[in-house]
Amino acid sequence: MAKSAPNSEAYTLLSFAVMSFPLSYLSPQFSQKDERIRMIREKAMFISSLAFLVYSFVLTSALGFNLIHLSAIEAINILIALMISTIFISMVFFARKY
Template sequence: MDYSRISFFVLGIFFSVMGGFMICASFMTNSVPSSMVYIQLAMAIMSFCLSYLYPQFRQKDERMKLIRQKGMLASFVALMIYLFVFNIGLQFDFFILTANELIHILTALIISTVFISLVVYSKIY
C-alpha cells in the first residue's frame, strides 16, 4: 500500500472542497470570489497530479529526467505567454487587476501549468 499517493489524493480533495466552499460562499453573498481561491484550486490540481506522478517520480531513471526537462520547458514557454498576455491586457485596459490579484492568478497558472505538463509528458513518454 502506497500511503504517499493516498495522502496526495486526500490533500487534493481537501483543497478542492476548500476552494469550492469559498466559491459557494462568495456566490451566496453576491460578491466576487477572493483571488486566493485560484491558488487553492491550483494546489488541488498539484496534489492530484502528484498523486498520479508519485510512483513514477520514485524512479530516478532517464525517462523521468526527460519528463522533468520537457515539463519545465513547456512551463517556461507558457509562463512567457502568460506574462505577454497580462502585460498587453493591462497596458490596453482589457482587464483591470490589482497587483495582489495578478500575483495570485500568475501563481495559480504557474503551479497548474508545471504539474499538468508533467502529467502530459509522462503520458507521452
C-alpha cells in the same frame, strides 16, 4: 460574492488542488529516478517557462489596454496559480507520452 470574482488567494488554493491529482498519478514513477523521469521534468519545466512568457504577455497586454482591472497582488496570484497548474499538468502529459 455571487456577482464578483473569487478572492485572489482562492486561485492559488485551487491550483494546489489541481497539483494533488498529477502528483498522485506521478508519485510511483518519480520514485524510480531514471532518465525518463528526468526528461519529463526537464520538458515540463521548459514548456512551463514558455507558458509563463505567454501568460505574462497576455496579462500585461490586457492590463495595458484596460481590458481587465486587477491589482498587483491579484495579477501575481493568478500567475502563480497558472504556473503551478501548468507545471504539473504538463508533467502528466509528458509521462503519458513517453
